[in-house]
Amino acid sequence: MKKILMVCEAFGGDVFTYVSKLCNDMCDDFDVYLAYSLRPQIPKNYKDFLDKRVHLIQVKSFSEKGLTNIPNDIKVIRELQAIEKKVQPDVIHLHSSIAGGMGRLAYKGKNNTVAYTPHGYAHILMGPGKKSVMYKLMEKILGKTSSMTLTCCESEDEVAKTLCKRTAYIETGVNLADLSASLDGIEPVHNDKFTVFTLGRACVQKQPQLFNRIAELVPEARFVWIGNGELTTPNMKVTGWKPSKEALAMAKGGDAFILCSLREAIAMSENMYIEKLILVSNTMRNKSVIKDGVNGYVCETVEEYAEKIKAAMKKFPSELTERAYQDALEIYNTEVMKKKYIGFYNRLMAENTGGYNNEIIVVLWIWNWRFDYSNAADEKAVA
Structure with a gap:
């Protein structure tokens, strides 16, 4: 069987879910290896989430800061090359910004083909600032390598085209079989009013105050934040953290789902599948999945x-919720995603565009010295 090496430094949260599922899905068609680092966010029983056929290789020299310490950068590159x-x-296949940066420095693509998936470009997710300028510059420099950038939606692919030579995208989605099984037997929470909901932690990126303001403008509706946060509008209920079944019951009983994030890196396939009216902010990924007036609404104010x-x-x-449901069946689910990935990897194996020279590494390190990486909060945003 042909071999695929996944490299993932940010092995936690949504990236952990995405990469572990992708590894499992590819095991029937390829010999899969996963080079990863341990993060605080990773489940202690992370190996239980992976197919036994996935070969696990821990990269011990990876640092969350990445590209900030030249001796350690060299150590990471050498360890990655030894694995290759x-x-x-x-x-x-490199996943997320740090693995994408270090991997494209380590791998020249002479005997294989290198793909990179940002899982949300760091310079966009972290917002304006000195670090975002640096990360964007690094993406442009590394975009000159022979690697292929594979994004998760059309709008992110449009950004990728401004940063590198070769791009493609495969839409993300949910496992409809698992979701359907989870929904079976769950009674929806019944509401006596039109109910608008969202979920997650009420952090700045999720714009909880905007959600709060929407509730103020529609006092006749009921608003529910499934998660933790402090929202004070009289028609607002903040549930606190809820187990998956309870959260699904609340979603199942709702009427409309809002995703008003400043920057988002997730799909909303679950709520498309359960036929909720979806309203999203006009951001990358959101606007790729939700087409205004077709399967939901994209809102500016x-x-x-x-x-x-x-x-x-x-x-x-x-008619919008029915179209969203059909889109979940036809596009935004893991079965479709699996078929597209198999085709994508087979196409990559049929081509080899050659490598690049080490001048790229020198340029990156020179620029690296000109920036201060002292803000730990920004460093966490990169993942």
């Missing part, structure tokens, strides 16, 4: 969110 020499993969909700309370746009 031992595994001899046909495709190397608090007034626009409120206007769409009030209109839905008078006449629910079932």
